Amino acid sequence: MKLLATVGVAIVALGTAACGGGTSNSNNSGSESKKTVKVGLAYDIGGRGDKSFNDAAAAGLELAKKELNIQTRELEAAKGETENDKYSRLKLLCDSGYDPIIAVGFAYAGTDPAAGPVARATKDCPKTKFALVDSAAVTAPNLASLTFAEEQGSFLVGAAAALKSQTGHIGFIGGCLVDLIKKFEAGYVAGAKAVKADIKVDPNYLSTGADGCSGFNDPAKGQTAAEGMYDGGADVIYQAAGGSGTGVFKAAKGKGKLAIGVDQDQYNTVAPDLKDVILTSMLKRVDTAVFQFLKDEGAGKFKAGETIFDLKADGVGYSTSGGKVDDIKTKVDAFKQQIIDGKITVPAKPTNG
Numbered sequence: 001m002k003l004l005a006t007v008g009v010a011i012v013a014l015g016t017a018a019c020g021g022g023t024s025n026s027n028n029s030g031s032e033s034k035k036t037v038k039v040g041l042a043y044d045i046g047g048r049g050d051k052s053f054n055d056a057a058a059a060g061l062e063l064a065k066k067e068l069n070i071q072t073r074e075l076e077a078a079k080g081e082t083e084n085d086k087y088s089r090l091k092l093l094c095d096s097g098y099d100p101i102i103a104v105g106f107a108y109a110g111t112d113p114a115a116g117p118v119a120r121a122t123k124d125c126p127k128t129k130f131a132l133v134d135s136a137a138v139t140a141p142n143l144a145s146l147t148f149a150e151e152q153g154s155f156l157v158g159a160a161a162a163l164k165s166q167t168g169h170i171g172f173i174g175g176c177l178v179d180l181i182k183k184f185e186a187g188y189v190a191g192a193k194a195v196k197a198d199i200k201v202d203p204n205y206l207s208t209g210a211d212g213c214s215g216f217n218d219p220a221k222g223q224t225a226a227e228g229m230y231d232g233g234a235d236v237i238y239q240a241a242g243g244s245g246t247g248v249f250k251a252a253k254g255k256g257k258l259a260i261g262v263d264q265d266q267y268n269t270v271a272p273d274l275k276d277v278i279l280t281s282m283l284k285r286v287d288t289a290v291f292q293f294l295k296d297e298g299a300g301k302f303k304a305g306e307t308i309f310d311l312k313a314d315g316v317g318y319s320t321s322g323g324k325v326d327d328i329k330t331k332v333d334a335f336k337q338q339i340i341d342g343k344i345t346v347p348a349k350p351t352n353g
Helices: 009-013 053-067 083-095 117-124 150-164 179-195 219-231 242-255 272-277 286-298 329-340
Strands: 023-026 033-042 070-075 101-104 130-133 143-148 169-174 200-205 236-240 258-263 278-284 305-309 316-318
Touching (some): 033 083, 053 070, 053 286, 083 101, 101 117, 143 286, 150 179, 150 236, 150 258, 150 316, 150 329, 169 219, 179 200, 179 329, 219 236, 219 242, 236 242, 242 272
Parallel strands (some): 033 070, 101 130, 130 143, 143 305
């Protein structure tokens, strides 16, 4: 991944937050006063330490802390919380003077995006800039939507799964039955079938929106689901299940099979005893999106509306750590180039809806 060009402390050109100003610090010479921008980040369920989606956002924030003149505050989500809890978290950051504010996860859009947590917060804090990661369902003049072509990255790991499968039978485990996670399944199946048209793909979703998408933070449930798939003949499983992915990896270890990570290069984040089950990971550069948003904001280039991070923008991809895809990398990269060139259009919805 090419590192983005860094921005110096010129981020001080940012305006004062609408819901409270940034704190004022003096530089070392004392000759000029400049403002430290206060950046707020609200996590999805699982928060820092999920070794997946939230940690990717945290990595982007950490890079920004190194490169930009910012002060940060990070707030965690709780299991079983309401949409009003999510709104209150965003409003607390606004009232505390944080601007911009980043909401991590589609759950902040709410079941009714027009009246959900982010919509309410952007309306109540009209001069504060917001970013919503993983959803473009909410529109507001002070909101940037940071989304990804998950189906493209998933196509690549689907091709890898089919090329490595010995049984012609693979699986997919999603954390929650929502349109976003269906994009992962759709791309994965398309990539696998591009390699082997008659390959069998078992899908399984651990939860639904009705139960608060609890399947993103239930490793035991992920392990049980994966064990069932392996026992049924699958030898590679792709998990798009957040914190539940650890359970999938444990199942792969116990059954002597392979698994595919998501969001980050999970070969580098799992416990040492699980590394050997990781075939590859679908990279979703939430870190890039968060850093790019803060960089642009610092340069006075805030852009409302949707920005899509796709293969061409290096916003998604696949990992090679561990060496298990070294022998198929040329084939997978050929698919990648065909997608970038527009020769392959990857579906964003499963054929079964």
